[in-house]
Amino acid sequence: MTVRGTRRRGRLLLPLTAAAVALALASCSTTDPGTGTGDGTPVRGGEIVSVQSGAISSWHPGAVSAAQTFQRMQAVYGLLMYVDEAGVVQPSIAESFETEDGGKTWTLVLNEGVTFTDGTPFNAEAVKFNWDAIAEAGLGGGVANSFQSEVIDELTLELVADPIDPTLAYRIAESLTFIASPDSLGDQGVEYSTPVGAGPFILESADAAEGEEYVRNDDYFVEGQPYADSFRTVIIADPAQRTQTVIQGGADMMNGYEFWFDDAIGNPAVEMYRIESGGFRNFVFNTTAEPFSDVRARQAVAMVIDPNALVQANMSDPTLEGSTSIFPTQSPYYDAKFELSADLDAAQKLIDEVLADGISPDVKLLVPAAPENLRTSELIQLAVQQLEGLNVTLEQVPLSDWRTIAFANDDFDISFYPGIYDLNPVSTSLPNALGTDGRENFSNFSHPDMDAALAELRGASDEAGRKAAVRAIQEVFVEQLPFVPFAVDYRTFLLNSDMQNVVSVRPYILLTDQIWFANQ
Amino acid sequence: MLLIARAVGWRILVAIPVILVVTLGVAALTDLMPGSPGLAILGENATPERVAEINARYGYDRPVFERYVEWLGGVFRGDFGTTLFGNVPISDVLFKRLGVTLQLAAFGIVGALVIAVPFALIASSRPGGIVDRVMDSVTSAIIAIPTFVMVVLMSLVFVVWLGAFPATGWVPFTEDPLMNLRFVALPALTLALNECAYFYRVLLADMQSTLREDFVLVARTKGLPRKYILWRHALRPSLSSLVTVLGLTVGRLLGGAAIVEFFFGVPGLGAEAINAVSIKDMAMVQAIVLLCVVVYVLVFILVDLAYAWIDPRVSVR
Numbered sequence: 138m139t140v141r142g143t144r145r146r147g148r149l150l151l152p153l154t155a156a157a158v159a160l161a162l163a164s165c166s167t168t169d170p171g172t173g174t175g176d177g178t179p180v181r182g183g184e185i186v187s188v189q190s191g192a193i194s195s196w197h198p199g200a201v202s203a204a205q206t207f208q209r210m211q212a213v214y215g216l217l218m219y220v221d222e223a224g225v226v227q228p229s230i231a232e233s234f235e236t237e238d239g240g241k242t243w244t245l246v247l248n249e250g251v252t253f254t255d256g257t258p259f260n261a262e263a264v265k266f267n268w269d270a271i272a273e274a275g276l277g278g279g280v281a282n283s284f285q286s287e288v289i290d291e292l293t294l295e296l297v298a299d300p301i302d303p304t305l306a307y308r309i310a311e312s313l314t315f316i317a318s319p320d321s322l323g324d325q326g327v328e329y330s331t332p333v334g335a336g337p338f339i340l341e342s343a344d345a346a347e348g349e350e351y352v353r354n355d356d357y358f359v360e361g362q363p364y365a366d367s368f369r370t371v372i373i374a375d376p377a378q379r380t381q382t383v384i385q386g387g388a389d390m391m392n393g394y395e396f397w398f399d400d401a402i403g404n405p406a407v408e409m410y411r412i413e414s415g416g417f418r419n420f421v422f423n424t425t426a427e428p429f430s431d432v433r434a435r436q437a438v439a440m441v442i443d444p445n446a447l448v449q450a451n452m453s454d455p456t457l458e459g460s461t462s463i464f465p466t467q468s469p470y471y472d473a474k475f476e477l478s479a480d481l482d483a484a485q486k487l488i489d490e491v492l493a494d495g496i497s498p499d500v501k502l503l504v505p506a507a508p509e510n511l512r513t514s515e516l517i518q519l520a521v522q523q524l525e526g527l528n529v530t531l532e533q534v535p536l537s538d539w540r541t542i543a544f545a546n547d548d549f550d551i552s553f554y555p556g557i558y559d560l561n562p563v564s565t566s567l568p569n570a571l572g573t574d575g576r577e578n579f580s581n582f583s584h585p586d587m588d589a590a591l592a593e594l595r596g597a598s599d600e601a602g603r604k605a606a607v608r609a610i611q612e613v614f615v616e617q618l619p620f621v622p623f624a625v626d627y628r629t630f631l632l633n634s635d636m637q638n639v640v641s642v643r644p645y646i647l648l649t650d651q652i653w654f655a656n657q
Numbered sequence: 658m659l660l661i662a663r664a665v666g667w668r669i670l671v672a673i674p675v676i677l678v679v680t681l682g683v684a685a686l687t688d689l690m691p692g693s694p695g696l697a698i699l700g701e702n703a704t705p706e707r708v709a710e711i712n713a714r715y716g717y718d719r720p721v722f723e724r725y726v727e728w729l730g731g732v733f734r735g736d737f738g739t740t741l742f743g744n745v746p747i748s749d750v751l752f753k754r755l756g757v758t759l760q761l762a763a764f765g766i767v768g769a770l771v772i773a774v775p776f777a778l779i780a781s782s783r784p785g786g787i788v789d790r791v792m793d794s795v796t797s798a799i800i801a802i803p804t805f806v807m808v809v810l811m812s813l814v815f816v817v818w819l820g821a822f823p824a825t826g827w828v829p830f831t832e833d834p835l836m837n838l839r840f841v842a843l844p845a846l847t848l849a850l851n852e853c854a855y856f857y858r859v860l861l862a863d864m865q866s867t868l869r870e871d872f873v874l875v876a877r878t879k880g881l882p883r884k885y886i887l888w889r890h891a892l893r894p895s896l897s898s899l900v901t902v903l904g905l906t907v908g909r910l911l912g913g914a915a916i917v918e919f920f921f922g923v924p925g926l927g928a929e930a931i932n933a934v935s936i937k938d939m940a941m942v943q944a945i946v947l948l949c950v951v952v953y954v955l956v957f958i959l960v961d962l963a964y965a966w967i968d969p970r971v972s973v974r
Contacts, residue, residue: 194742194936274707326707328714330743343743345932346754346924347827373825373922374931377809381816381824382922400817 179638183654184367188379188388192345192372196332197325198267198315199276204392208646212351212368214315214334215358215650217264218306219642223467224415224562226306227642230259230316230335230358232292239598240303243284243296251335251358253318259335259358261294266319274326280305280312303598304562311643337363337650348372357650364638364653380631383407389633392645396453398631408634412641413465416557416626418451420517421543423550424619425581427497428527433487434496435618438551439477440484442520448624450512457624463560463614465625470563470604475611477621481523488524500529503549505539514553521551544579554579557626563607564594571610571619582619661965665958672954676947683946684725687939693717697937715741715940728943737947741938750929751944755911758925760830761918762910764841765848766903772849773856778887780857781864792857799854808920811847825922844921848914852906859902863895870894896967904960908953 189205198214201207216229228234232246251259265286272281284296284305298305321333332340335358338351348370353363371388373379376397382388384401401407422429422438429435444459461477464470492498500521504514511533518529534542536555543552558577560566568591569575573583590613594606628645635655640648687694695711712718716727731738737747780789802810816824822843828836867873868891876886915927922928926945933941 191935192932326710328711328742328744344924345740345743345750346928371826371922375920378812378825378920378922381812382826385816385820385823387823387826 179361179364179653180655180657181364181366181653182657183365184369185365185390185636185649185652186369186371186388188371188373188382188391189348190372190374190376190379193343193349195327195329196317196340197271197274197276197327197329198317198322199271199274199281199313200327201277201312201315204644204646207644208649209349209370210315210332210334211336211646212338212649213332213336213340214317215336216310216642217314217316218310219314220307220310221643222412222641223469224643225469226310234306234309236303236305239301240298240305241301243298243305244289245294245296247292247294248358249292252356253321253333253335254339254354254356255318255321255333257318257320258291259316260291261288263319264294264316267316267322268313270322270324271313276327277312278308280308283308303595304564307562338368346372359650363650365649368649383631383633386633389636390630390647392628392630394452395457395627395629398629401631406634408632408636410630410632410639410641411627412629412645413467414557414559414626414628414645415465415468415643416559417460417463417465417622418448418554418624418626419558419620419622420514420551420553421580421620422618423547423552423580424583425547426550428491428500429550431491431494431496432617434491435621437484437487437491437524438521439618439621440480440487441523442517442621442623443479444623446516447513450516451509451624453509457627459624461622462625463558463611463622469600470607470611472608472611475615477615477618485524488526492526498527500527500550501548502529502531503539503543503552504531504533505536505553505555506533507536507555510553510555517551517553547581552579554620558620558622559626563603564597567591567594567607567610571614578619580619582617584613584617587613587617661962664961668958668961669954672950676950676954679950680729680943680947681721681725683939683943684728685721687717688721694937694939728940732947737944738940740941741936747941747944750941751926751948754924754926754929755948757827757829757923758911758914758918758927760837761841761844761848761914761923761925762907764845765852765910765914766906768845768849769852769856769906772853773860774892777857777860777864778892781861781868781891782883782887784865792861796854796857799850800858804851804914804916805920807851808847808917811843811850812920815843815846827923840923844914844917844923847917847921848910855902855906856899859898860895863898864891867891867895893967897964900960900963900967904956904963908949908956911949911952911956 187208189208191205193206193209194200196210196213198210201210217231218226218228218234221227226234230248230251232248234243234245236243245261245264247259247261247264253259253263257263265288268277268281268286271277283300283302284298286294286296289295296305302308316334317329318333318335321331322329330343335354337354337357337359339354341350341352343349351368353366357363371382373382376393379388379391379393380397380400383391384404384407386406395409395411398409401409422435424430424435429438439461444461445457446459448457448459449455460466462471462473462475464472502514502518502521504510514531518531521527521529539552539555543549558566558570560570569577571582571587572578572591573588587610590606590609593609594603597603597606630639630641630645630647632639633654635657637653637655638651640651642648693708693712694715694717695708709718716724728738735748737751739746740750776788776792780786780792783789799807812824815822823840827840830837864887873886873891876890881890911926914925915931917923918925918927919931926948930942930945932938933945
């Protein structure tokens with residue numbers, strides 16, 4: 138190009154050219170995605186980058202609040218024990234945690250030879266120290282205050298639960314699974330910010346706006362693990378931006394709802410990993426007001442809803458399939474015979490009988506205001522309106538007022554439940570949801586057969602007994618239908634497709650010690 | 658020179674009470690929280706002993722004036738305290754974030770000027786022409802789009818459709834200049850687009866007014882080229898409104914373009930302010946407010962000086 142014109146033009150040319158070059162360089166495409174899969178043999182190396190929505194506010198082992206905290210703490214502290222995808226408690230740093238008297242006394246045995254990264258031993262004293270500190274600080278959801286512990290020997294701790302608690306293993310796996318070095322923790326509370334644990338990684342640096350960096354713990358108690366050399370978190374508040382960051386290769390993993398990941402569909406650089414969360418979506422009947430005080434009316438409505446349509450509308454995902462079971466397929470309590478089936482003719486017959494008995498045909502369908510709730514509730518309304526004789530009116534209320542209106546005042550006939558029912562652990566969740574005095578018995582349901590089956594569950598001392606009791610509960614449930622589930626809840630991870638050996642534990646995090654990358 | 662020094666000194670003196678009132682107000686806000694700051698920080702499940710401990714540690718159990726005076730003393734020593742979680746000196750965090758925001762703001766403002774000034778000159782020299790009409794519509798549209806919509810649109814076009822820029826992230830310039838440019842490009846372009854519409858309209862209005870002045874007519878009758886008249890004669894006297902808007906913009910952006918930083922994951926002052934508010938780190942909030950007030954004061958001192966440079970008839974007092 139010939140430079141012509143006045144000196145004035147020449148003054149502009151260089152900076153403009155420099156700016157153009159800079160912009161061109163800046164817009165170069167991102168890293169190429171990896172291709173192919175590993176041959177199954179873990180490969181050392183690489184960095185796991187997890188994108189999170191916010192910073193961790195406290196490293197105190199009792200300050201576990203959400204999945205994003207749990208993920209980071211798993212990296213630094215490891216897990217004493219955890220709840221796997223099927224809802225079963227598995228030991229990790231603990232060798233075992235058992236009860237032989239139905240939950241009164243528990244014995245924790247630790248694996249031998251585990252040390253914190255400051256060199257101090259991970260022993261029974263350390264566990265007791267942490268749990269006592271959590272109890273004193275009022276953290277851990279009160280679980281640490283529900284038992285007394287005593288050190289038996291270097292690796293053994295005995296717990297006495299008060300009151301008796303057959304679900305203590307779950308509760309500890311969810312709330313007390315992180316153990317910090319007592320020398321490091323000292324008497325600090327939530328301001329504890331220099332975590333020392335026995336996990337697969339060691340916290341190297343933290344920035345509240347950018348994220349944290351962790352390096353491999355070469356003395357991790359599982360030989361050969363972690364496979365990655367480092368772990369890093371990147372903080373991005375907006376879910377769409379988090380998704381784009383993973384798609385572009387700026388991060389390797391994030392968790393979220395599947396409808397966030399539409400842009401990832403068909404992209405070979407990423408994969409979706411879906412887990413049944415153990416919870417389900419549902420709508421609730423008011424069993425103390427007409428018409429749904431009559432079980433026939435409840436059965437009729439259950440027979441006309443289309444669970445596929447409901448979940449697709451609720452989650453804005455046309456590929457999802459509904460389910461009318463209160464347990465996901467992976468649960469040991471799942472039984473296909475307890476799924477509900479559709480039958481419009483049979484439903485209409487039931488409604489005709491109900492109306493002939495003089496029961497009110499007016500149905501108030503309460504909707505906690507949010508677009509996805511309204512979409513789903515409108516479909517419920519359409520489904521119920523197929524039943525001739527019923528008059529359905531839809532009423533939206535603010536989400537913040539919904540619980541009071543629906544469940545404190547019982548001012549509804551059907552209500553879409555804007556959340557997830559999670560029935561794990563069954564020993565406490567089922568009585569809460571279905572027992573006459575259950576804290577979460579929003580349908581005001583009360584039935585002697587159900588209470589009897591729940592009493593059997595509470596008294597069950599082994600898994601066989603629990604399964605038998607849950608079967609009896611489900612039999613009463615599908616007959617009485619205080620609420621109607623229409624979909625299991627999924628949590629989905631968006632992952633770098635080179636990631637191998639992805640293992641998820643509740644609350645929906647990945648085990649960073651087990652991940653390795655193909656195509657390094 | 659003496660006059661300028663006196664003018665600057667007077668403005669700084671007048672700004673001191675403003676700084677004191679604003680920062681005292683922020684300090685007093687903590688006392689207006691329901692419960693206590695310690696309870697707000699730890700949450701409802703915290704034991705009373707823990708709450709009392711946090712209140713004592715951060716001085717929230719003392720009267721606001723006593724706390725404020727102690728804080729002020731620390732500020733004069735360069736000690737803003739430490740972050741709520743992490744115990745990192747606030748000054749370290751602030752200067753790190755300020756550097757990022759300065760870079761982003763600088764790129765955004767320069768970008769906005771690079772777009773706005775040439776178009777304003779062209780449009781003012783040909784009123785009703787194609788550039789004037791197109792820019793009228795474009796700038797109206799840009800002004801009508803709120804920032805929280807603009808960031809989404811920019812991301813959709815440049816990240817999702819074109820794949821031209823990374824969605825989020827930041828690498829410091831000192832670590833890797835090229836990667837830094839890659840990450841700053843889209844947030845800076847977003848800021849530039851947001852601001853250029855205002856710059857364009859303000860400059861266009863002043864240029865149109867200036868071009869009607871007699872001295873411009875004289876320059877034309879002398880046969881001077883149009884571009885020369887625009888750049889050498891008309892532009893400078895038309896800058897006063899633009900300088901004012903520029904000052905407001907600089908002050909606002911240096912306080913942190915919160916939405917842009919938040920959305921694109923840029924670790925600047927705006928993102929830090931959002932984080933500090935969400936975790937109730939009052940010391941950090943107070944430090945950021947102080948920084949913003951000081952920035953505004955300095956910017957408007959510069960704006961006043963700029964007026965004198967633009968129009969030598971204006972003296973700075």
